[in-house]
Amino acid sequence: MAEVFDLSHEEQEALQEMLKSEKLCYNDISDDGVKLYGISIKHVHVGYFGFEQFGENALFRSMLVQPDARKRGYGTLIWNEAKKTLKEQGVSNVYLLTNTAADFFEKLGFAIIERNSVPESIANTTEFREFCPDSSTCMKININE
Numbered sequence: 833m834a835e836v837f838d839l840s841h842e843e844q845e846a847l848q849e850m851l852k853s854e855k856l857c858y859n860d861i862s863d864d865g866v867k868l869y870g871i872s873i874k875h876v877h878v879g880y881f882g883f884e885q886f887g888e889n890a891l892f893r894s895m896l897v898q899p900d901a902r903k904r905g906y907g908t909l910i911w912n913e914a915k916k917t918l919k920e921q922g923v924s925n926v927y928l929l930t931n932t933a934a935d936f937f938e939k940l941g942f943a944i945i946e947r948n949s950v951p952e953s954i955a956n957t958t959e960f961r962e963f964c965p966d967s968s969t970c971m972k973i974n975i976n977e
Contacts, residue, residue, distance in 0.1 A: 836913050839868040839880070850880075850896060866893060869917065871910050878906045881914040885921055886953035892928040893959065911940050915975050924976050927954050929968040942971040 868882040878901040882893035895914065897906045918926060927950050930937060934944065947960075947970040954960060 833873070834878075834909060834913050835872045836917060837870050837872070839870050843870060844868055850898075868893075869914070871906075871913055873906075873909075876901075879910045881910055881917075883914070883918065883923075883926070884957055884959075885918075885923060886951065888922060888924040889951050889954060890918055890921075890923040890926050891954050891957050891959060892926050907936060908940065918975055925951075925972060925974055927951075927970070927972050929959065929970055931968050934969040934971065937971050937973075940973070942973045945970050945972045 865884050866882055867885070868880065870877055871879045871881070877898060879895070879897040881895045883890045884893060892914070895907070895910055897910065915926075926942075927945075928937065928942065929947075938944070947966065947968075948955075950960070950970065950972075
């Protein structure tokens, strides 16, 4: 069974380095409003996820499987745990930007949308305004459907 836990400051620093090495957005993960979580299975850390919440909308930030845990289905497990956490927080609509994982997120039920169709609260995040290029794929899912 998976255990979801809040990241400590040290774990956030480790995640930031891992995101940087994977060429993923890392610059603002310690900003106010960014919630970061780890996932472990039988006390073995397998990955991370994070989001910024704006009422019933959330920007899904990073989802990362530890390098030594990849190709074992943990990406889907992490998403399922993230979805539970998001629902507990009252989120319905989850948005994300990706440069490399659109196919993976489509398999999870996300749909590609126009970047200019996201709510203003999402569009005004640092990730949208500064860190993800206009060429990034914008996606959305309603996790209550």
